[in-house]
Amino acid sequence: MSDRESIDGGPPIPGDPFEDRAAACRRRLEAVGADVAVCGPSPNFAYATGFEEEPSERHLLLFLPRAGDSVVVAPAMYEGELAVRWVEDVRHWDDGDDVVSLLESVLSEVLDRDAESEGGGPRDDGGPGDDRILVDDRLWARFTHDLRSVRPDAVYGLASEVFEPLRIxxxxxxxxxxxxxxxxxxxxxxxxxxxxxxxxxxxxxxxxxxxxxxxxxxxxxxxxxxxxxxxxxxxxxxxxxxxxxxxxxxxxxxxxxxxxxxxxxxxxxxxxxxxxxxxxxxxxxxxxxxxxxxxxxxxxxxxxxxxxxxxxxxxxxxxxxxxxxxxxxxxxxxxxxxxxxxxxxxxxxxxxxxxxxxxxxxxxxxxxxxxxxxxxxxxxxxxxxxxxxxxxxxxxxxxxxxxxxxxxx
CATH class of the missing domain: 3.90.230.10 (Creatinase/methionine aminopeptidase superfamily)
Known part of the structure; x- marks a missing residue:
């Protein structure tokens, strides 16, 4: 096949569909009564950000809330790669940092911001005081465990509730x-x-x-x-x-x-x-x-x-x-x-x-x-x-x- 034209990506396609997709995800979060979707390296992460990476033992997480700005928690080694994405709020951490405390801080920010917003949709999980967090279907158990450790009283579900109807x-x-x-x-x-x-x-x-x-x-x-x-x-x-x-x-x-x-x-x-x-x-x-x-x-x-x-x-x-x-x-x-x-x-x-x-x-x-x-x-x-x-x-x-x-x- 070397004498034939290769199947490649061609020149970059203009525009930023990823930010548009994130906006659609927010609308879905509101529709299902959830507060935030948390994605690790996965097709959902790539769908919303245009950033593809394999999962590893390090915390690389996208917090996509239904209200306010999204946040990415990422190892410092990704600083250059993530700088070109539409997510402006990237919290970098170094090996040796207390990353679980960072997760607690970020979750508190995005959930408090959602509670204060006037445009949040009704919750369907039993009460206005419950946080509803959707985690990526492919999120490793250790990261889900860390999220639960800092927000044990939240109601947890799967992010496919938001992403599947969009990606399909x-x-x-x-x-x-x-x-x-x-x-x-x-x-x-x-x-x-x-x-x-x-x-x-x-x-x-x-x-x-x-x-x-x-x-x-x-x-x-x-x-x-x-x-x-x-x-x-x-x-x-x-x-x-x-x-x-x-x-x-x-x-x-x-x-x-x-x-x-x-x-x-x-x-x-x-x-x-x-x-x-x-x-x-x-x-x-x-x-x-x-x-x-x-x-x-x-x-x-x-x-x-x-x-x-x-x-x-x-x-x-x-x-x-x-x-x-x-x-x-x-x-x-x-x-x-x-x-x-x-x-x-x-x-x-x-x-x-x-x-x-x-x-x-x-x-x-x-x-x-x-x-x-x-x-x-x-x-x-x-x-x-x-x-x-x-x-x-x-x-x-x-x-x-x-x-x-x-x-x-």
């Missing part, structure tokens, strides 16, 4: 990044399938490493998840980790991969993943029943995507895909949900699973990936990312969904 609908900039990630996955898929029979004799691990190399060469910053190459009977395990099995002639090979690509703003960054699955047979005829099973999965995916439109319950998409597979006699072999949302995380809301009554809305992005898994024989999965439009759905992936290498299609 992607804006134009997020969609553009997801489209680039999908194009990258498409290009790698086409490259692999163009090699055809030459992949026979390659081990799963070797091919997974080659996929990761191609994704990186094309501009992916890191794999969206451990690349899945599952040959022959290993394909019956939906999340098989690539091993030493060689691809044999006629093996169905489940290829499930994607990479994060950057969306670069003037005031921060975000990374968005691709996620595509094709099941391909290299170098011979597939085993008995494979062609039938593959066609059933393809029809289930088509039916599910055709059923997508605003106002339809998310769980209905799972039901449609599952009914096709059940009617073909493979119901017990479809062992996972039909899909999952994709955004700053490769798995996020909405989850396309039975019982999810949330209505589909324009701007939602999720996978549609039915499968059939026959233990000891083979597996079949076909996956595309789709975005809900005003009147249906649009696929982000465009590669062929048949099972033959490109030279045979």
């Amino acid at each position: 609908r992607k804006d134009e900039r997020e969609l553009e990044a997801l489209e680039r990630a999908a194009r990258l996955a498409d290009r790698v898929s086409l490259e692999l399938r163009s090699r055809g029979d030459e992949l026979v004799g390659t081990t799963e691990s070797e091919l997974a490493a080659e996929i990761d190399r191609l994704l990186a060469e094309g501009g992916g910053t890191e794999p969206a998840f451990p690349t899945i190459v599952a040959a022959g009977p290993n394909g019956a395990r939906p999340h098989h980790r690539a091993g030493d099995r060689e691809i044999e002639p006629g093996d169905p090979v489940v290829l499930d991969f994607g990479a994060f690509v950057p969306a670069t703003y003037q005031t921060g960054t975000g990374h968005y993943p691709g996620d595509q699955t094709r099941t391909v047979v290299f170098g011979g005829d597939p085993p008995p029943a494979y062609e039938t099973a593959h066609e059933v999965v393809r029809e289930a995916q088509e039916a599910a995507i055709d059923a997508i439109e605003p106002g339809v319950a998310v769980g209905e998409i799972d039901r449609v895909a599952r009914s096709v597979i059940e009617e073909a006699g493979y119901g017990d072999a479809f062992v996972h949900r039909t899909g999952h949302g994709v955004g700053l995380e490769v798995h996020e809301a909405p989850y396309v699973v039975e019982g999810n009554d949330r209505d589909l809305e324009p701007g939602m992005v999720f996978s549609v990936e039915p499968g059939i898994y026959l233990e000891g024989r083979f597996g079949v999965r076909i996956e595309d990312l789709v975005v809900v439009t005003d009147d249906g759905a649009r696929r982000l992936n465009e590669t062929p969904r048949g099972w033959r290498p490109l030279s045979d299609e």
Whole structure:
């Protein structure tokens, strides 16, 4: 792929969407009767600030209150990086400082400020004197423990109550990044399938490493998840980790991969993943029943995507895909949900699973990936990312969904 244009972030996108997102979070805090959301390094932190970092043992926390200015508590080593963010109040601390006392001071400030504000919404947690603090779903237990130690009488909940309804609908900039990630996955898929029979004799691990190399060469910053190459009977395990099995002639090979690509703003960054699955047979005829099973999965995916439109319950998409597979006699072999949302995380809301009554809305992005898994024989999965439009759905992936290498299609 070195002779092709890389999938990169391009020039910085003007404007500061992160401050706008923070304002939307404040409105959500008011709507749910919470006082402050506290986020550690996580997709929620990145969504609201444009600052991405891995969690560590040091306290790096965003306090996003429904009233007044936000505050970031950060190790002094981040001073330069955080200076360009929209949050102006950054409280730095040095190793050896009493950071728990700093947390107590910050919480007291933001909660007292909220109590004094005239625009605060009503609380729904039992009384006007109770503080309601929402903590990041991914906040490490030690940091949650520190917050509870300085505010033990507060009512605690999860920040997803605020962030999920906002993150679940992607804006134009997020969609553009997801489209680039999908194009990258498409290009790698086409490259692999163009090699055809030459992949026979390659081990799963070797091919997974080659996929990761191609994704990186094309501009992916890191794999969206451990690349899945599952040959022959290993394909019956939906999340098989690539091993030493060689691809044999006629093996169905489940290829499930994607990479994060950057969306670069003037005031921060975000990374968005691709996620595509094709099941391909290299170098011979597939085993008995494979062609039938593959066609059933393809029809289930088509039916599910055709059923997508605003106002339809998310769980209905799972039901449609599952009914096709059940009617073909493979119901017990479809062992996972039909899909999952994709955004700053490769798995996020909405989850396309039975019982999810949330209505589909324009701007939602999720996978549609039915499968059939026959233990000891083979597996079949076909996956595309789709975005809900005003009147249906649009696929982000465009590669062929048949099972033959490109030279045979």
